[in-house]
Amino acid sequence: MLLGRERELQAIDQALAAARLGKSSCLLVRGEPGIGKTALLEHAVSQAGAMRVLAARGVEFEADVPFAGLHDLLHPTLALLDRLPPIHASALRSSLGLGPRIESDRLIIGAAVLGLISSYAEEAPLLITVDDAQWLDRASAEAIGFAARRLFADPVAVLIAVREDEESPLLGAGLLELSLGGLDQASATALLETAAAGKVSVDLAQRMLGATRGNPLALLELGRDAPRASASLHDDLPVATSVERAYLRRADGLSSEARRVLLVMAASGTPDVGLVQRAAAALGLERSDVEQAEAARGLVIERVGSVEFVHPLARAAIYHSASPSDRRAAHRALAEVMTDAEDADRRAWHLSAAATGWDAEAAAALEGAARRARESTGYAAAASAWKESARLTEPSELRAARLFNAAESAWLG
Ligand SMILES: Nc1ncnc2c1ncn2[C@@H]1O[C@H](COP(=O)(O)OP(=O)(O)OP(=O)(O)O)[C@@H](O)[C@H]1O
Ligand SMILES: [Mg+2]
Numbered sequence: 528m529l530l531g532r533e534r535e536l537q538a539i540d541q542a543l544a545a546a547r548l549g550k551s552s553c554l555l556v557r558g559e560p561g562i563g564k565t566a567l568l569e570h571a572v573s574q575a576g577a578m579r580v581l582a583a584r585g586v587e588f589e590a591d592v593p594f595a596g597l598h599d600l601l602h603p604t605l606a607l608l609d610r611l612p613p614i615h616a617s618a619l620r621s622s623l624g625l626g627p628r629i630e631s632d633r634l635i636i637g638a639a640v641l642g643l644i645s646s647y648a649e650e651a652p653l654l655i656t657v658d659d660a661q662w663l664d665r666a667s668a669e670a671i672g673f674a675a676r677r678l679f680a681d682p683v684a685v686l687i688a689v690r691e692d693e694e695s696p697l698l699g700a701g702l703l704e705l706s707l708g709g710l711d712q713a714s715a716t717a718l719l720e721t722a723a724a725g726k727v728s729v730d731l732a733q734r735m736l737g738a739t740r741g742n743p744l745a746l747l748e749l750g751r752d753a754p755r756a757s758a759s760l761h762d763d764l765p766v767a768t769s770v771e772r773a774y775l776r777r778a779d780g781l782s783s784e785a786r787r788v789l790l791v792m793a794a795s796g797t798p799d800v801g802l803v804q805r806a807a808a809a810l811g812l813e814r815s816d817v818e819q820a821e822a823a824r825g826l827v828i829e830r831v832g833s834v835e836f837v838h839p840l841a842r843a844a845i846y847h848s849a850s851p852s853d854r855r856a857a858h859r860a861l862a863e864v865m866t867d868a869e870d871a872d873r874r875a876w877h878l879s880a881a882a883t884g885w886d887a888e889a890a891a892a893l894e895g896a897a898r899r900a901r902e903s904t905g906y907a908a909a910a911s912a913w914k915e916s917a918r919l920t921e922p923s924e925l926r927a928a929r930l931f932n933a934a935e936s937a938w939l940g
Pocket of ligand 2: 564565566658659
Protein backbone atom coordinates (compact mmCIF):
# COMPACT_ATOMS: atom_id res chain seq x y z
CA MET A 528 0.00 0.00 0.00
CA LEU A 529 1.38 3.36 -1.01
CA LEU A 530 1.16 6.12 1.59
CA GLY A 531 0.94 9.77 0.59
CA ARG A 532 2.12 10.62 -2.92
CA GLU A 533 -1.25 12.03 -4.01
CA ARG A 534 0.30 14.35 -6.60
CA GLU A 535 2.40 11.60 -8.15
CA LEU A 536 -0.42 9.05 -8.23
CA GLN A 537 -2.60 11.59 -9.94
CA ALA A 538 0.07 12.30 -12.57
CA ILE A 539 0.39 8.58 -13.25
CA ASP A 540 -3.37 8.07 -13.47
CA GLN A 541 -3.57 10.94 -15.94
CA ALA A 542 -0.80 9.48 -18.08
CA LEU A 543 -2.58 6.11 -18.20
CA ALA A 544 -5.93 7.74 -18.97
CA ALA A 545 -4.37 9.80 -21.75
CA ALA A 546 -2.76 6.70 -23.29
CA ARG A 547 -6.13 4.96 -23.34
CA LEU A 548 -7.47 7.95 -25.26
CA GLY A 549 -4.67 7.75 -27.79
CA LYS A 550 -2.37 10.46 -26.46
CA SER A 551 1.12 9.73 -25.31
CA SER A 552 2.94 11.08 -22.30
CA CYS A 553 6.25 10.49 -20.63
CA LEU A 554 7.26 11.03 -17.03
CA LEU A 555 10.77 10.85 -15.69
CA VAL A 556 10.51 9.89 -12.03
CA ARG A 557 13.68 10.99 -10.29
CA GLY A 558 14.84 10.85 -6.71
CA GLU A 559 17.35 9.50 -4.23
CA PRO A 560 17.84 5.77 -3.52
CA GLY A 561 14.90 4.20 -1.66
CA ILE A 562 12.58 7.17 -2.13
CA GLY A 563 9.88 5.13 -3.89
CA LYS A 564 10.52 5.28 -7.64
CA THR A 565 10.07 1.56 -8.25
CA ALA A 566 7.00 1.57 -6.01
CA LEU A 567 5.40 4.17 -8.30
CA LEU A 568 6.27 2.21 -11.42
CA GLU A 569 4.78 -0.91 -9.85
CA HIS A 570 1.68 1.05 -8.98
CA ALA A 571 1.36 2.11 -12.63
CA VAL A 572 1.66 -1.51 -13.79
CA SER A 573 -1.00 -2.55 -11.28
CA GLN A 574 -3.32 0.08 -12.75
CA ALA A 575 -2.63 -0.80 -16.37
CA GLY A 576 -5.64 -3.11 -16.70
CA ALA A 577 -6.08 -4.05 -20.33
CA MET A 578 -3.09 -2.03 -21.47
CA ARG A 579 -0.04 -3.83 -22.73
CA VAL A 580 3.15 -3.41 -20.72
CA LEU A 581 6.74 -3.30 -21.86
CA ALA A 582 9.30 -3.13 -19.08
CA ALA A 583 13.05 -2.90 -18.78
CA ARG A 584 15.48 -2.04 -16.04
CA GLY A 585 19.09 -1.04 -15.86
CA VAL A 586 21.39 -3.50 -14.16
CA GLU A 587 24.29 -2.07 -12.24
CA PHE A 588 27.01 -4.18 -13.78
CA GLU A 589 25.59 -4.24 -17.28
CA ALA A 590 25.96 -0.55 -17.94
CA ASP A 591 28.70 -1.31 -20.44
CA VAL A 592 26.83 -3.93 -22.47
CA PRO A 593 25.54 -1.94 -25.45
CA PHE A 594 21.83 -2.25 -26.13
CA ALA A 595 21.24 -4.72 -23.27
CA GLY A 596 18.43 -2.53 -21.88
CA LEU A 597 16.81 -2.00 -25.24
CA HIS A 598 16.88 -5.72 -25.92
CA ASP A 599 14.95 -6.36 -22.69
CA LEU A 600 12.44 -3.67 -23.43
CA LEU A 601 11.70 -4.57 -27.02
CA HIS A 602 11.80 -8.33 -26.74
CA PRO A 603 8.00 -8.82 -26.99
CA THR A 604 7.79 -6.52 -30.02
CA LEU A 605 10.39 -8.12 -32.24
CA ALA A 606 7.84 -9.98 -34.36
CA LEU A 607 6.84 -6.58 -35.70
CA LEU A 608 10.32 -5.66 -36.94
CA ASP A 609 9.31 -6.36 -40.53
CA ARG A 610 6.77 -3.57 -40.43
CA LEU A 611 9.59 -1.02 -40.15
CA PRO A 612 11.33 0.54 -43.15
CA PRO A 613 14.13 -1.91 -44.09
CA ILE A 614 16.92 0.46 -43.14
CA HIS A 615 15.43 0.87 -39.63
CA ALA A 616 14.76 -2.84 -39.24
CA SER A 617 18.26 -3.87 -40.20
CA ALA A 618 19.83 -1.17 -38.02
CA LEU A 619 17.88 -2.39 -35.01
CA ARG A 620 18.52 -6.05 -35.79
CA SER A 621 22.21 -5.32 -35.92
CA SER A 622 22.21 -3.38 -32.63
CA LEU A 623 20.25 -6.05 -30.80
CA GLY A 624 22.52 -8.78 -32.13
CA LEU A 625 19.77 -10.33 -34.22
CA GLY A 626 21.20 -9.72 -37.66
CA PRO A 627 24.37 -8.91 -39.57
CA ARG A 628 26.43 -6.07 -38.15
CA ILE A 629 26.01 -2.81 -39.97
CA GLU A 630 27.14 0.69 -39.14
CA SER A 631 24.24 2.97 -38.32
CA ASP A 632 23.90 6.17 -36.41
CA ARG A 633 21.99 6.90 -33.27
CA LEU A 634 19.23 8.74 -35.05
CA ILE A 635 18.36 5.74 -37.16
CA ILE A 636 18.26 3.46 -34.15
CA GLY A 637 16.16 5.98 -32.22
CA ALA A 638 13.73 6.27 -35.12
CA ALA A 639 13.53 2.48 -35.41
CA VAL A 640 12.71 2.15 -31.71
CA LEU A 641 10.03 4.80 -32.06
CA GLY A 642 8.54 3.01 -35.07
CA LEU A 643 8.49 -0.34 -33.31
CA ILE A 644 6.84 1.03 -30.18
CA SER A 645 4.20 2.82 -32.26
CA SER A 646 3.42 -0.37 -34.19
CA TYR A 647 3.13 -2.38 -31.01
CA ALA A 648 0.78 0.23 -29.54
CA GLU A 649 -1.51 0.05 -32.55
CA GLU A 650 -2.94 -3.16 -31.19
CA ALA A 651 -3.66 -1.92 -27.63
CA PRO A 652 -2.69 1.07 -25.47
CA LEU A 653 0.75 0.58 -24.03
CA LEU A 654 2.53 1.28 -20.77
CA ILE A 655 6.32 1.35 -20.88
CA THR A 656 8.30 1.31 -17.65
CA VAL A 657 12.04 1.68 -17.45
CA ASP A 658 13.42 1.32 -13.94
CA ASP A 659 16.93 2.09 -12.65
CA ALA A 660 17.67 4.05 -15.80
CA GLN A 661 20.96 5.27 -14.31
CA TRP A 662 22.32 1.78 -14.99
CA LEU A 663 21.06 1.44 -18.54
CA ASP A 664 23.80 1.17 -21.07
CA ARG A 665 24.27 4.51 -22.75
CA ALA A 666 23.11 3.40 -26.21
CA SER A 667 19.80 2.08 -24.85
CA ALA A 668 19.22 5.17 -22.73
CA GLU A 669 19.79 7.43 -25.72
CA ALA A 670 17.46 5.45 -27.96
CA ILE A 671 14.73 5.33 -25.32
CA GLY A 672 15.07 9.07 -24.68
CA PHE A 673 14.90 9.77 -28.41
CA ALA A 674 11.73 7.72 -28.83
CA ALA A 675 10.08 9.04 -25.65
CA ARG A 676 10.51 12.63 -26.78
CA ARG A 677 8.91 11.96 -30.15
CA LEU A 678 5.90 9.87 -29.20
CA PHE A 679 2.90 12.07 -29.72
CA ALA A 680 -0.45 10.84 -30.97
CA ASP A 681 0.26 7.32 -29.80
CA PRO A 682 -1.59 5.45 -27.06
CA VAL A 683 1.58 5.13 -24.97
CA ALA A 684 2.47 6.11 -21.41
CA VAL A 685 6.19 6.00 -20.63
CA LEU A 686 7.49 6.03 -17.06
CA ILE A 687 11.19 6.14 -16.46
CA ALA A 688 12.79 5.99 -13.01
CA VAL A 689 16.27 7.32 -12.44
CA ARG A 690 18.33 7.96 -9.33
CA GLU A 691 19.25 11.49 -8.42
CA ASP A 692 22.90 12.50 -8.71
CA GLU A 693 23.87 9.73 -11.09
CA GLU A 694 24.73 9.90 -14.75
CA SER A 695 22.07 9.28 -17.37
CA PRO A 696 21.49 10.76 -20.81
CA LEU A 697 17.79 10.66 -19.88
CA LEU A 698 18.31 13.35 -17.25
CA GLY A 699 19.11 15.98 -19.85
CA ALA A 700 16.64 14.71 -22.43
CA GLY A 701 13.96 17.34 -21.81
CA LEU A 702 11.40 14.83 -20.51
CA LEU A 703 8.69 15.96 -18.11
CA GLU A 704 10.02 15.27 -14.62
CA LEU A 705 8.35 14.06 -11.49
CA SER A 706 10.81 14.69 -8.71
CA LEU A 707 10.22 12.64 -5.56
CA GLY A 708 10.96 14.10 -2.15
CA GLY A 709 10.48 12.44 1.22
CA LEU A 710 7.04 11.32 2.37
CA ASP A 711 4.93 13.91 4.17
CA GLN A 712 5.11 13.77 7.94
CA ALA A 713 1.85 11.88 8.49
CA SER A 714 2.67 9.22 5.87
CA ALA A 715 6.25 8.88 7.12
CA THR A 716 5.08 8.39 10.70
CA ALA A 717 2.50 5.84 9.56
CA LEU A 718 5.16 3.92 7.65
CA LEU A 719 7.51 4.03 10.63
CA GLU A 720 4.79 2.61 12.86
CA THR A 721 3.93 -0.12 10.38
CA ALA A 722 7.57 -1.17 10.36
CA ALA A 723 7.88 -0.91 14.14
CA ALA A 724 4.58 -2.81 14.52
CA GLY A 725 3.39 -0.29 17.11
CA LYS A 726 3.51 3.31 18.29
CA VAL A 727 6.82 5.14 18.13
CA SER A 728 7.46 7.95 20.64
CA VAL A 729 7.16 11.48 19.25
CA ASP A 730 10.84 12.21 19.96
CA LEU A 731 12.10 9.09 18.25
CA ALA A 732 9.78 9.57 15.27
CA GLN A 733 11.03 13.16 14.93
CA ARG A 734 14.57 11.94 15.01
CA MET A 735 14.04 9.19 12.47
CA LEU A 736 12.12 11.51 10.17
CA GLY A 737 15.01 13.96 10.39
CA ALA A 738 17.64 11.31 9.76
CA THR A 739 15.80 9.89 6.76
CA ARG A 740 14.10 13.04 5.48
CA GLY A 741 11.06 10.87 4.88
CA ASN A 742 12.86 8.29 2.74
CA PRO A 743 10.52 5.26 2.83
CA LEU A 744 13.15 2.53 2.54
CA ALA A 745 15.22 4.02 5.36
CA LEU A 746 12.06 4.53 7.45
CA LEU A 747 11.11 0.89 7.00
CA GLU A 748 14.55 -0.28 8.06
CA LEU A 749 14.94 2.10 10.99
CA GLY A 750 11.34 1.47 12.03
CA ARG A 751 12.03 -2.23 12.48
CA ASP A 752 14.61 -1.29 15.08
CA ALA A 753 12.60 1.48 16.69
CA PRO A 754 11.71 -0.57 19.78
CA ARG A 755 15.44 -0.76 20.61
CA ALA A 756 16.46 2.77 19.56
CA SER A 757 17.33 5.75 21.73
CA ALA A 758 15.78 9.14 21.05
CA SER A 759 18.89 11.03 22.19
CA LEU A 760 20.48 13.22 19.55
CA HIS A 761 23.90 12.22 20.77
CA ASP A 762 23.43 8.51 20.21
CA ASP A 763 23.97 7.19 16.75
CA LEU A 764 20.91 5.62 15.15
CA PRO A 765 21.53 1.89 15.43
CA VAL A 766 20.88 0.62 11.93
CA ALA A 767 22.87 1.20 8.79
CA THR A 768 20.17 1.28 6.12
CA SER A 769 20.47 -0.05 2.58
CA VAL A 770 19.98 3.50 1.39
CA GLU A 771 23.29 4.20 3.06
CA ARG A 772 24.91 1.38 1.11
CA ALA A 773 23.78 3.07 -2.10
CA TYR A 774 25.47 6.28 -1.00
CA LEU A 775 28.55 4.45 0.16
CA ARG A 776 29.13 3.02 -3.29
CA ARG A 777 29.68 6.57 -4.46
CA ALA A 778 32.80 6.67 -2.28
CA ASP A 779 34.25 3.60 -4.02
CA GLY A 780 36.62 5.49 -6.29
CA LEU A 781 38.06 7.69 -3.54
CA SER A 782 41.44 7.24 -1.89
CA SER A 783 41.45 6.04 1.70
CA GLU A 784 42.76 9.47 2.72
CA ALA A 785 39.85 11.26 1.05
CA ARG A 786 37.48 8.87 2.80
CA ARG A 787 39.04 9.81 6.12
CA VAL A 788 38.38 13.46 5.28
CA LEU A 789 34.75 12.55 4.57
CA LEU A 790 34.65 10.83 7.94
CA VAL A 791 35.86 14.05 9.58
CA MET A 792 33.09 15.93 7.76
CA ALA A 793 30.55 13.35 8.89
CA ALA A 794 31.78 13.45 12.48
CA SER A 795 31.85 17.24 12.56
CA GLY A 796 28.17 17.54 11.80
CA THR A 797 28.71 21.06 10.42
CA PRO A 798 29.36 22.32 6.90
CA ASP A 799 32.31 24.42 8.14
CA VAL A 800 35.14 23.79 5.64
CA GLY A 801 37.72 25.59 7.75
CA LEU A 802 37.09 23.28 10.69
CA VAL A 803 37.29 20.18 8.53
CA GLN A 804 40.54 21.37 6.98
CA ARG A 805 42.14 21.98 10.36
CA ALA A 806 41.01 18.63 11.74
CA ALA A 807 42.19 16.85 8.60
CA ALA A 808 45.59 18.52 8.97
CA ALA A 809 45.70 17.39 12.61
CA LEU A 810 45.26 13.84 11.34
CA GLY A 811 48.18 14.28 8.96
CA LEU A 812 46.01 14.45 5.85
CA GLU A 813 46.98 16.61 2.90
CA ARG A 814 45.23 19.52 1.29
CA SER A 815 44.73 17.43 -1.88
CA ASP A 816 42.90 14.75 0.17
CA VAL A 817 40.51 17.41 1.41
CA GLU A 818 39.97 18.65 -2.14
CA GLN A 819 39.23 15.14 -3.38
CA ALA A 820 36.69 14.66 -0.60
CA GLU A 821 35.07 18.02 -1.32
CA ALA A 822 34.58 17.00 -4.94
CA ALA A 823 32.96 13.62 -4.14
CA ARG A 824 30.03 13.68 -6.51
CA GLY A 825 26.71 12.40 -5.25
CA LEU A 826 27.94 12.46 -1.64
CA VAL A 827 28.66 16.08 -0.85
CA ILE A 828 27.81 19.47 -2.32
CA GLU A 829 30.41 22.18 -2.20
CA ARG A 830 29.39 25.78 -1.77
CA VAL A 831 31.40 28.87 -0.94
CA GLY A 832 32.98 28.21 2.46
CA SER A 833 30.92 25.10 3.13
CA VAL A 834 30.60 21.47 2.18
CA GLU A 835 27.47 19.56 3.03
CA PHE A 836 26.40 15.99 2.60
CA VAL A 837 23.69 15.64 -0.05
CA HIS A 838 21.49 13.79 2.46
CA PRO A 839 21.67 12.89 6.15
CA LEU A 840 21.87 9.25 5.04
CA ALA A 841 24.97 10.02 2.96
CA ARG A 842 26.57 11.38 6.12
CA ALA A 843 25.38 8.37 8.12
CA ALA A 844 26.77 6.03 5.44
CA ILE A 845 30.26 7.45 5.76
CA TYR A 846 30.05 7.48 9.54
CA HIS A 847 28.67 3.95 9.89
CA SER A 848 31.18 2.46 7.49
CA ALA A 849 34.24 3.69 9.41
CA SER A 850 35.87 1.61 12.12
CA PRO A 851 35.24 2.71 15.72
CA SER A 852 38.88 3.68 16.14
CA ASP A 853 38.85 5.85 13.00
CA ARG A 854 35.67 7.52 14.24
CA ARG A 855 37.25 8.24 17.60
CA ALA A 856 40.34 9.66 15.89
CA ALA A 857 38.16 11.97 13.79
CA HIS A 858 36.29 13.23 16.86
CA ARG A 859 39.54 13.72 18.75
CA ALA A 860 41.04 15.73 15.90
CA LEU A 861 37.91 17.89 15.75
CA ALA A 862 38.06 18.49 19.51
CA GLU A 863 41.74 19.40 19.27
CA VAL A 864 41.19 22.13 16.69
CA MET A 865 38.03 23.58 18.26
CA THR A 866 39.68 26.18 20.41
CA ASP A 867 37.08 28.99 20.30
CA ALA A 868 35.15 29.51 23.52
CA GLU A 869 31.90 29.42 21.58
CA ASP A 870 32.71 25.88 20.41
CA ALA A 871 33.11 24.59 23.96
CA ASP A 872 29.84 22.60 24.00
CA ARG A 873 30.44 20.89 20.70
CA ARG A 874 34.03 20.24 21.69
CA ALA A 875 32.81 18.49 24.83
CA TRP A 876 30.67 16.10 22.80
CA HIS A 877 33.54 15.38 20.40
CA LEU A 878 35.76 14.56 23.37
CA SER A 879 33.11 12.19 24.63
CA ALA A 880 32.80 10.50 21.24
CA ALA A 881 36.58 10.12 21.20
CA ALA A 882 36.74 8.54 24.67
CA THR A 883 37.52 4.84 25.03
CA GLY A 884 36.74 4.43 28.72
CA TRP A 885 36.85 6.63 31.82
CA ASP A 886 37.88 10.06 30.63
CA ALA A 887 38.27 12.88 33.14
CA GLU A 888 38.91 15.56 30.52
CA ALA A 889 35.81 14.75 28.48
CA ALA A 890 33.71 14.37 31.63
CA ALA A 891 34.80 17.79 32.90
CA ALA A 892 34.14 19.39 29.49
CA LEU A 893 30.66 17.88 29.50
CA GLU A 894 30.06 19.16 32.99
CA GLY A 895 30.87 22.65 31.67
CA ALA A 896 28.41 22.15 28.81
CA ALA A 897 25.76 20.91 31.23
CA ARG A 898 26.17 23.93 33.49
CA ARG A 899 25.91 26.34 30.55
CA ALA A 900 22.79 24.59 29.27
CA ARG A 901 21.24 24.64 32.72
CA GLU A 902 21.91 28.39 33.05
CA SER A 903 20.05 29.03 29.83
CA THR A 904 17.22 26.70 30.98
CA GLY A 905 18.09 24.07 28.36
CA TYR A 906 17.15 21.32 30.82
CA ALA A 907 17.00 18.42 28.37
CA ALA A 908 20.43 19.30 26.94
CA ALA A 909 21.78 19.73 30.49
CA ALA A 910 20.41 16.33 31.49
CA SER A 911 22.06 14.51 28.60
CA ALA A 912 25.39 16.29 29.13
CA TRP A 913 25.37 15.45 32.88
CA LYS A 914 24.45 11.87 32.10
CA GLU A 915 27.25 11.49 29.57
CA SER A 916 29.65 13.21 31.95
CA ALA A 917 28.71 10.68 34.65
CA ARG A 918 29.19 7.79 32.24
CA LEU A 919 32.81 8.85 31.68
CA THR A 920 33.58 9.56 35.35
CA GLU A 921 35.59 7.00 37.30
CA PRO A 922 35.47 8.23 40.95
CA SER A 923 32.15 6.89 42.18
CA GLU A 924 31.23 9.85 44.38
CA LEU A 925 31.73 12.32 41.56
CA ARG A 926 29.85 10.02 39.20
CA ALA A 927 26.94 9.86 41.63
CA ALA A 928 26.88 13.64 41.96
CA ARG A 929 26.82 14.07 38.21
CA LEU A 930 24.07 11.48 37.81
CA PHE A 931 22.09 13.28 40.46
CA ASN A 932 22.43 16.51 38.48
CA ALA A 933 21.31 14.69 35.34
CA ALA A 934 18.20 13.47 37.13
CA GLU A 935 17.50 16.91 38.53
CA SER A 936 17.78 18.58 35.12
CA ALA A 937 15.59 15.91 33.54
CA TRP A 938 13.01 16.48 36.25
CA LEU A 939 13.12 20.26 35.76
CA GLY A 940 12.71 19.81 32.00
N1 LIG B 1 4.62 5.88 -0.70
C1 LIG B 1 5.03 4.76 -0.11
N2 LIG B 1 4.29 4.18 0.86
C2 LIG B 1 4.69 3.04 1.45
N3 LIG B 1 5.81 2.39 1.14
C3 LIG B 1 6.61 2.90 0.19
C4 LIG B 1 6.25 4.11 -0.49
N4 LIG B 1 7.22 4.38 -1.39
C5 LIG B 1 8.11 3.40 -1.28
N5 LIG B 1 7.75 2.51 -0.35
C6 LIG B 1 8.53 1.32 0.04
O1 LIG B 1 9.86 1.75 0.29
C7 LIG B 1 10.81 0.84 -0.24
C8 LIG B 1 11.72 1.55 -1.21
O2 LIG B 1 10.99 1.99 -2.34
P1 LIG B 1 11.53 1.76 -3.82
O3 LIG B 1 12.16 0.45 -3.98
O4 LIG B 1 10.40 2.10 -4.72
O5 LIG B 1 12.65 2.89 -3.91
P2 LIG B 1 13.48 3.35 -5.19
O6 LIG B 1 13.33 4.82 -5.29
O7 LIG B 1 13.07 2.54 -6.36
O8 LIG B 1 14.96 3.02 -4.76
P3 LIG B 1 16.23 2.65 -5.66
O9 LIG B 1 16.81 3.94 -6.17
O10 LIG B 1 17.16 1.97 -4.72
O11 LIG B 1 15.75 1.76 -6.77
C9 LIG B 1 9.99 -0.28 -0.85
O12 LIG B 1 9.88 -1.30 0.11
C10 LIG B 1 8.65 0.35 -1.11
O13 LIG B 1 7.62 -0.60 -1.09
MG1 LIG C 1 14.03 1.19 -7.52
